[in-house]
Amino acid sequence: MWNTVAQSLSNALNTPFEIKDKQQLSNSSVDHLFKISDGAQNFFVKVSPIADLERLECEAEDLALLTKESLFMVPDCILTGTTLDYSFNVLEWLDFDDNVDNDWAKMGEYLALMHLKHEQGMFGNERDNFIGATAQPNQWHKKWDVFFSEDRIGWQLQLLHEKGFNLCDIDACVEFVKDALHHHHIQPSLLHGDLWRGNVGFHQGVPCIYDPACYYGDREVDIAMTKLFGALPKRFYDAYEAHYPLQYGYETRETIYNLYHLLNHANIFAGHYLTQAKDTIDGLMREMA
Structure with a gap:
């Protein structure tokens, strides 16, 4: 070897x-x-x-x-x-800085500038890839609500179903997500796709990202993921918003977007992620009913 x-x-x-x-x-x-x-x-x-x-x-x-x-x-x-x-x-090999004074504002600025590039007209990517160890389909779609509801939420729910875990009626959940995002009109941004604290760092003061699961989608997906397992410092979000403010209704979409990652963790690790994903689905459906 x-x-x-x-x-x-x-x-x-x-x-x-x-x-x-x-x-x-x-x-x-x-x-x-x-x-x-x-x-x-x-x-x-x-x-x-x-x-x-x-x-x-x-x-x-x-x-x-x-x-x-x-x-x-x-x-x-x-x-x-x-x-x-x-x-x-x-x-x-990158040596990461262990410094509480790292420039998180610069990290937020760099992410906003990447998201502000809207050169791709469709949602998806040139090829399918992976989110962690899970296959991630990226077939091109013109409509974001269709792409995210079917190729993200529906895909993960179907994988769970094949393993014997039935958290909800898959078709009903897909339609719910599609309806929730139907009037959210956005342009595709390049996404890191798996942007949590463990996949960012600083090398000689420069913001770094790694372990990606890239595709073109709603930039709010990346922002939501940064909050799922412990938010980044406030300076990061303030700088991001200064360059690219989030749209009205982001808080509800944050929960929908993070459901994808909860479902993926349920597929990989099972355990309490199954309960957390089911509780999130039930809570969203009650809230939006």
């Missing part, structure tokens, strides 16, 4: 690379994460079963897209490779 990584990296760098130090990093994902070094250069390695090669390829494409379309520091994917049993991504 590691001989293949070293040889692949040597080929990509066009100079010999020998792994002299390897550290496994703690994480909450299904992947195994490592920091490798030859004593002079460090790299980040994500290792998964060979069956996950497509997911790692999608990650590499999404990182490149964010690099092209935003001001964020985004780690470069140096290469994607395989062995007989494993697939792996080798990424640029």
Whole structure:
């Protein structure tokens, strides 16, 4: 495995690379994460079963897209490779600042500027990708309410149904979400897609984002996700709103958009996320009845 990584990296760098130090990093994902070094250069390695090669390829494409379309520091994917049993991504290593005075206002500004680019006319993406370990369909749609209700909420509910978890009437829930978003008229923005505290940081003071699940959609999806597992500092939201104010009714849409991530966590982890997702669906339907 590691001989293949070293040889692949040597080929990509066009100079010999020998792994002299390897550290496994703690994480909450299904992947195994490592920091490798030859004593002079460090790299980040994500290792998964060979069956996950497509997911790692999608990650590499999404990182490149964010690099092209935003001001964020985004780690470069140096290469994607395989062995007989494993697939792996080798990424640029970024040292993250552990500083309470990090420029969260700049983070909010960079996100707003990325969201303000409305060059794509439809919702979706060039290819399907993944949200965590879950397949994420991105077929192009002209209407946001159709895309999000069917390819996000309906998709996750169907995956749960196939696992034996029936949280609600799927068709009724899809129609409810479609109706709730029907009059919310927006232009597509490039989204990070999985924007929570664990996927942002600062490198030498520059805002960084990584582990994306990109597609073109309502920019409020990214803002909502930042609040699901503990909000970012207030400076982030103040700066974002100064550049791109949220539309009326965002608070209700925040709950709808975060339902997608709760359903995804229910699909991956089950447990209390199943209860949380069902309670959210029931609460939304009562509120909007």
